[in-house]
Amino acid sequence: MNDSKNAPLIIKHLFLALSSVLFVFPFIWMILSSFKTSSEVLKGGFWPEKFHWENYREVLDILPLQTYLFNSFYTSLIITVYVLISSALFAYMLTFYKFKGKQFAFSVVMATYMIPGAVSYVPVYVILAKMGLLNTHFGYTISMSVSVFAIFYLKQSFHNVGFEIIEAAKIDGASDWKILWKIVFPMTRSSFVTLGLVTFIGNYNNYIWPALILNDGSKKLITNGIADYFINSSLGRDWSHIMVASTIATVPLLIVFLVLQKWFLSGVTDSGIKG
Template identity: 45%
Template sequence: MKKVPILLARHVVLIFISIMMVFPFLWMVVSALKTKDEIWQFPPTLWPEKPMWNHFAEAWSMAPFDQYIFNSVFTAMAIVLIQIVNSALIAYAFTQLRFKGRNFLFSIILITYMLPVAATYVPSYVILADFNLLDTYKGLILSNACSVFGIFLFRQAFLQVPKELIEAARVDGATHWTIIWKIIFPTTKATFITFALISFVQNYNNYLWPTLITTSESKMLITTGLRQFFIQEGAYGIQWPLIMAASTFAVLPLLILFIFVQKWIISGISDQGLKG
């Protein structure tokens, strides 16, 4: 019985934190249903007197949000697939192969992770320009094809795989590719899924770099398209209901993704070892 107050207090705190986390999104959706006067009204109202559901249809028709969302989802998925493959292969080399300077090379890779991302924009831009990859899907994808975080994460996961399993596979004549995808991948699946989700959200929300290398509207990501909508159709913040409706379009795909993969996120975070 002594644990009841503790459990009750814990649930109250968790409920409060959950409300604080979801409140900005709820306020965004509700603001999209208000008029301009209701948004600036003080004290603010939690629900509009007459919900303006037409704001969503109006905002959707004023800009090609379907193209923006497609560009973001397509490029993010392509980047995730490439990052998973090359990060897994590099991590496998660092954990299962023996070669001179292995630890030194891994240290150099980690050092690059400490560099500010903005410091790489100029040389990356010059390289893409030399290969005529500016304002293209290829430029967006290839410029984000490698993840130092992914290499580090997979290396740590691969180190947990029992060496006996790998040695037994080598005795049976398994190739490196077979070991990676038949032995290591099944035992570290949670790490693969967790990294894929983190990388997808990160690349879907990427803003500054895509803004620098894309100019045509047909290649803009949802983040850049939302800024364009804010400047043009939103009249620099005058049309706040439409801006809130457009922001809802940008967040909605991530919410749908979370609903379907939340169990994998929890599994990846809470996984403390390998299941036998």
């Protein structure tokens, strides 16, 4: 009897284990390929015939990874902080304020989410050019500092905060700013961490838009730097070196996720999709 009850659980665990292996396999293959020769990588084998540790030294000698990593980290951090603050303010208004046209305003905001991001490239590029902000990290960060998804996500999370709590705080004389950061934020902290992590990783991995507006080598992000050196340059495609650079670029994100995974999973669970 117990065996029949445990069968679905065993099947579930086997499915999750298999799924985990499938998801992590490309990352493991990339790390192992970073120790191979370029010809070995093209052969598609899993384990290297010999570990070429010198691949890492060679890549660090020809590629300014420190500069690219710093550019990606600090621009992604600035964008994440701004997105969290601006989205929290807008979501707070849509959740706890009562005014005519509130639903219409929310509908307009959500309608813009249906527009493909590539559609905005040309007008935003022209605006940045007229402002003299092309090829600058400031121009890049301000062009990425609004997220409709972030507004929607925090709005759904804020619905978990009782409206009566907000009303009681207002009766006690608390300002909206104080209510947001002293009451709402602590109650939805996991959602902020989840959104921050998703926003940071998304901008860290961004490729097309920064490739269009950041041209100087000293200003490139890690994604564009790797592509320019090993794919678009005259150096040719040394696949073992590409794997080395990709591994170095990926490991910091993995560390960040492992540190924040508790908050991330809690935020995914707690945010809810309520109306």
